[in-house]
Amino acid sequence: MTDATETSSFEWSSPQAHARRRRRYAADRRLKLYGIAAIAVAIGLLGILIVSLVAKGYLAFVETVVTIDVTVPAGAADPADPAKANYRAIVADSFGALFPEVTDRRALRDLNGILSRGASLKVRDMVAADPGLIGKTFAVSVPVSDPFDQLSKGVIDRTLPENRRRVSDREIAWFEQLEAQGRVEKVFNSGLFLDADSRFPELAGLAGAVVGSFYALLVCFLISFPLGIAAAVYLEEFAPKNRITDLIEVNINNLAAVPSIVFGLLGLALFIQTFGLPRSAPLVGGMVLSLMTLPTIIIVTRAALKSVPPSIRQAALGVGASKHEVILHHVLPLAVPGILTGTIIGLAQALGETAPLLLIGMNAFLTSPPGGIMDPATALPTQIYIWADSPERGFVALTSAGILVLLGFLIVMNGIAIFLRQRFERTW
C-alpha cells in the first residue's frame, strides 16, 4: 500500500518530471527521424542509381555522323557483283579527298580512323542495293568511330594535355574542319535498336539481344503458364491435405528462394550435358527461366483462386456442375485478371535474370539476331553484362542505354500488370 501512496504523491510538475518527459518525447522524435532518414537514404540511393544511368546512357541514344561524298569509280566495282569490291579503299579515297593537304601515309591512316569501320559496309550495302551508283558520286552519312563520337559529345575533354586523351591535336583539328564544313551532325541512334552486337561501340545495337530475350521469354511463358496454372488449381482446389501436398507446397516455397545461379547449374548439367541440347539457345534459357518463374506463377495463381468467394463454387455445384466444371467455367475466368497480373510480374522477373543465362552460354558474341529458339542468342541482361565488361569508352554509354531499354521493358510490363489489376480487380 505504501507504493500507492508514493505514486499518488508523484509531483507531475516537478522539473525532474519535465526533464523525463522531454527525454521520452525526444526519444520518440529520434525514432521517427531515423525512420525518415532510412527512407530518405533508400529513395536517395534509387535516385542516384537512376540519375547515374541516365547521365551516362542518354549519350548513346544519339550518334555522331559525318556526311561525305563517296565516288565509286567505274572500274572499281563489277556491276554484276557489286558487293565485291574494295569499299574500304573507295571510302578512304573519297574521305581523303576532303583533306587534299594530307598526303603522308601515317597521317592518312589516322585520318581514316575518324570514320567508323561500318562506313565501308554501309557504302557497300548501298551500292549492292543500287548498282547504278557505280561511277557516280553520292552523299552518304556514315557514323564516326568511337573516340570522335565521344569527342563530339564532349566526353573527351579537348583542353586536356594531348598525351592524356585518346585523340591527338591533329585529329581534333581535322574533326573541327569537318564540323566547320557542316558535315558533322548528331542524329538519333536507330542502330541501337536495329543492329546486333558489334566489337565497335558506334555500330553495336540491341536487336539481337531483344530478339533472344523475346524467344527465351516465349519459351518460358509457354512452359510456365500452363504448368503453373494447372499446379495452382490442383493445389488450391483438389489436393487433399496430406504429407505429399505439404511436401509440394514446401518445395514450391523453397524453389522461389533458391539462388538463380543454381538454376543455371541445373540447366547446364541437365539440359546441356545430359540431354545434349544446344548451348546458348533461347530454348534452354527459356526452360531454365520457366523453372524459376513457375513458383511465382503458382503462388500468385493460388492467391487469385483463393480470392474467388466460395459462394460461387457452391452455387455452381448446387445446379449440378462437376467439380472440374465449377473451376473451368466459373472460378478460373473470375481469377484470370489476378493470374495474368502475376504471370506478367513473373515474366518481368525472368526478363531481368542474368546469372543462369550466363552459365548456359547466352553471353556469346553474336553479330546477328537468332532465327529461332535453337540458334545461339544473347538476351538483354547478358548483353548488358557483355558491354559492361568491354574496355572501350563508348560501351559505358551503351551499357547504360541498354539498361535504360531493359528498365523501359520492365516498366511497361509492370505498368500492364498494374493496369490489369486496377481495371479488373473486383471486391466481392
Next chain:
Amino acid sequence: MTGFILLAIVAFSLIAFYVGRSSGRRFVAAHGPEVHSRPVYHGAYVAIWVGMPAFVLVLLWLLLQGTVLDRLILATLPEALTAGASAAEQALLLSEIRNVAAGRIFGTPSPEVIVAGETLLRWEGIARWAMLVVAVALMILLLLGVRSRLSPRFRARQGFERTMSGLMIFSSVVAIFTTLGIIASLVFEAVQFFKLVPPHEFFFGLNWEPQIAIRADQVAGAGAFGAVPVFTGTLLIATIAMLVATPIGLFSAIYLVEYADRRVRAVVKPIMEILAGVPTVVYGFFAVLTVAPAVREAGSVIGITVSPNSALAAGGVMGIMIIPFISSLSDDALKAVPRAMRDGSLAMGATKGETITKVLLPAALPGIVGGILLALSRAIGETMIVVMAAGLMATLTANPLDGVTTVTVQIVTMLIGDTAFDNPKTLAAFALGLVLFLVTLCLNVVALRIVQRYREKYE
C-alpha cells in the same frame, strides 16, 4: 520441322475433337437423354487422348535423339579411333563430327570423321522424318482406337476429368522434379569432383587457385581447391550487405507502419519496391561505375588505399538491393501484432516510440528475424552484383577494403566459356553450387518456418 510436328499435333487434336463431338451428337440424336456425357466431353476426351501421347512421344524423341545418334555414330567409327578414348576425347570427336555435318570445317578432318559426319547428317534427316511418321501414325491409331470406345453409355466426362486431374497433379509435381533435378545434378558432378579432390581439402583448405595446368608437364598452376577463402569472402560481403540493409529496412518499416500517414505510405512503399524490381545486373553496373570509384575516392581522401574491387562497394550495393525485402517482411511482421497490444501500451501513457521499442518490436521479433534470414540467403546467393563488382582473387581477409571473391563469382568464372565435364575446375563449380544450395536451403527452411509459425500465432 519440330514446329511443323507440333502444329500437326494441334491440328490432329482439333480434328479428334470434332470427330468425338460429332459422335457424341449422333448419340444424343439417337438415344436422347440416355447418353451419359455431353457431346463436347466426347470431343475433349478424344482430343486429349490423341494429342497428349503424341506430344509426350515427340518431347521424349527430341530429348533422346541427340544422345542416341551420338552413341550410334560412335559405334560406326573404326576401332582405332574410339578404342581407349576417354569421355572427353569422345566428346571432342563427336563435336568435330557434328561440325563437319553442319558444314563448319576447320583444318582437314580425317576421312573417317567426314564419313561419320555424312552418316550423321543422313541419320538426322531420317530421324526427323521418322519422328513425323511415327507421331502421325500414333495419332491415327489412337484416334481410331479411342473413337471405337465411344458409346452412348461411355463416361466421357469422367474420363476427361480424370485425365485433367492427372495432368494437374503432374504439373504440381514439377516443383519436386525440379528440386530433385537440382540435387541430382549438383550431387552427381560434386561426387565426380570429390573423387579428384578430397573433401577435407575442399572444406578446410586455405588456398583457392583453380587454374588447372593445361598440359600434364606444366610446372605452375597445379590448382588448389581449398574453399575456405571463398566461403569467408561470401560471408564478408553478405555481412556488409546486411549491415547496410537491416537498419535502413527496419527503420523505414517502423516509420511506414507506425508514423507515416496513409498518403505518404501509398507513395513511399511502391518507390521502395522499385528497388526490388531492378535487375541485379543493373546493380552490378552501378557498383562498378559509380560506387566503387566513389569508395576509392573517399579512401584516398582520408589516406587509405582501397582495392578497386573492394568488398565494401559490392556489399554496399547488395545491401541496397536487399532493403525492400527486409522492409516489407518487417512491415508484415509489425502489422501482424494485434491492435490490442498497441492500444494497451499507448493507454498506459507510453509514447509511440516506447510502444514500438518495448512492445511491438519484441512481439514482431520472430517475423523480423525470419525476414532477415531470408534476406541473408538472398545475399549469399546473389550473383551479378558480385560477379561485376567483387574480385576474382580468393584472399582470406576480414578487411572490407580488400577485394574478396564469393561462391557465386567462382561458379560463374569457372563455367563461362568452354565447359568440359571432366576437369576439376568445372566440377569444382558444381561442388560450390552444392554448398550454396544447401546453405541457402537451410536458411530458407528455417526462415519460412519462423515466419509461418509466427503468423499463425496471432491469427
